[in-house]
Structure formats: C-alpha cells, structure tokens
Amino acid sequence: MIKRIAQTAGFAGxxxxxxxxxxxxxxxxxxxxxxxxxEKSEPAAVEIHEHAAGAVTAxxxxxxxxxxxxxxxxxxxxxxxxxxxxVGFALMLAGLYTLRAPRRTSQGLLWGLAGYAxxxxxxTLGLPPELPGTAxxxxxxxxxxxxxxxxxxxxxxxxxxxSRHWLMKILGVAILAVPHVIGAPQPEVHxxxxxxxxxxxxxxxxxxxNMAFWLALGLISAWLFRRKSDGQYSA
Amino acid sequence: xxxISSTGSNTDKKITISTTTTLSQRLTAAFxxxxxxxxLVYFAGFSHIxxxxxxxxxxxxxxxxxxx
Numbered sequence: 277m278i279k280r281i282a283q284t285a286g287f288a289g290x291x292x293x294x295x296x297x298x299x300x301x302x303x304x305x306x307x308x309x310x311x312x313x314x315e316k317s318e319p320a321a322v323e324i325h326e327h328a329a330g331a332v333t334a335x336x337x338x339x340x341x342x343x344x345x346x347x348x349x350x351x352x353x354x355x356x357x358x359x360x361x362x363v364g365f366a367l368m369l370a371g372l373y374t375l376r377a378p379r380r381t382s383q384g385l386l387w388g389l390a391g392y393a394x395x396x397x398x399x400t401l402g403l404p405p406e407l408p409g410t411a412x413x414x415x416x417x418x419x420x421x422x423x424x425x426x427x428x429x430x431x432x433x434x435x436x437x438x439s440r441h442w443l444m445k446i447l448g449v450a451i452l453a454v455p456h457v458i459g460a461p462q463p464e465v466h467x468x469x470x471x472x473x474x475x476x477x478x479x480x481x482x483x484x485x486n487m488a489f490w491l492a493l494g495l496i497s498a499w500l501f502r503r504k505s506d507g508q509y510s511a
Numbered sequence: 512x513x514x515i516s517s518t519g520s521n522t523d524k525k526i527t528i529s530t531t532t533t534l535s536q537r538l539t540a541a542f543x544x545x546x547x548x549x550x551l552v553y554f555a556g557f558s559h560i561x562x563x564x565x566x567x568x569x570x571x572x573x574x575x576x577x578x579x
Binding site for chain 1: 536537538540541542543544545547548549550551552554555556557561562565566567568569570571572573574575576577578579
C-alpha cells in the first residue's frame, strides 16, 4: 500500500511537474521576468518590497543569501521547486485514493478539479496571483489565511461531495465560505510597479497553467493508482 | 453441507478481520501521506529560509503562493 502511494505520487508528481515547468517557461516566467525589470529599475521598489528591505536592515544576510542566476540556474531551481510541490500534492491525492479509490481513470479529473479549487481558485479569490513588485500585506498573515482557506475549502468540498445528509452538505458550503467572509489580509495601500495589463495577463496565465497542472496531476495519479488495481481499495 | 457452511463462515470472518485492519491501515497511510505531502508543499512554497525562497521564487509566484 505504501509502495503504491509512493509510486503513484512520485511518477504523477514528476510528470505533472514537467508539464508545469514547460507551461511556466513559455508563458508565466517571461511575465515574471518582465515585471522584475520594473522592480529593478524603480528605486522605490525597496520600500514596497518590504521583505527585502526588512531583511537588509534587520539582518544583513539578504545580499549573501544564495539566489539562482537568470538562465539555466533559475529554470533548474524552479523545476526543482515545481517537483517538490507537485510530489507533495500528489502524495495528498494518493493518500486520499487509498480511502476513496477512483473507479475510472477519468474520475482523476474530478480530483484534479477539487485540488485546483482548493489550492488555487479559493486562495486566489482573496489573494490574487501577484507579479514581483506588487504591494501586499504581511507575509505571515497572508500565509496563514492561504493555509486556512485551503484547509476549509478541502473540508467543505469533502462534506458537499461525500456526505449523504443535506444538512452536512449545507455545513460544507458554510465552511467553504468562512475564510471569504473573514477576508484576506490586504495591504494598507495598493500599489504595483508593473503595468496593469501585464498583471492581468499574469493572472490569466497563472490560473490556466495551474488548472492544466491540476487536471494532469489528477488524471495521471488516478491512472497510475488504478494500474495495478486488484480491487483492494475500491470504496 | 455443514462442512461447507462452516468453511463459508470462516472465510467471512477472515475477510471481515482483514478489511478492518486494512481500513485502519488505510487511514494511517492516507494521513501520513497527506502530512508528508503538506510538509513538502510547505517547504517549497512557504519556507522563510532565504535560499529556499529564492530558489522556488518563480514556483511561488506562478502557483499563487504568498510571496515577499
């Protein structure tokens, strides 16, 4: 069972990460690089780029911290980051498959959609994808809201899909809505160095790339999980 | 006849036992896999270590994880 989870997560994560890297390299990364030219040419960026400014004044290690150079180093480290994230998400999916095995490979698409809704769509409703150089609220606060939103979306979707009683389904909808009622932490002043058109393009690129990634991850993981199906996990 | 029925009930018992064990094992495996997966995502996407942040910078922006 553990071998099966590991194999499914490893191979599905690898393949989906490669797809993500490919889409990113041709579509998303060029937009990030373009936004960074505004960030680097603008001296005021230091004030807005609060995290870098804080790091410089508080501890001087910021300048010394390793940073991949633009080019193959950056692509390679992004690929590494994608791989770790993709295998992590795939492990969660494969773990859930041991409880609710997909009956058909195509059900993987539904799992992928649920993953996209949980980890991309719901958090971006409050914290939209940002280009470098965009003012934002405190990092820790945003991370807490993001994690809380993902968790409540996962629980909400699970209740809506799997519970049989209508009361539980309504509870699921309520849990789904809680983080959006609380609201995401917002910066005091909204400001952006990159032009709005670039930001808009980035939002679309990021959403579509992530959707493709999640659908591929769901489909590949369901296919791999079912490949040696012996009926042991059919729920 | 009696032999057949007793064999049948034995098999049934065995199946019941093995499914219960498997269910708790499945729950444990699902829980462990999810926690391990969440740790990996946290490490690459949410870590405050500078070098990790810089390395996975584009991953964070592209996946809409909070960054900076």
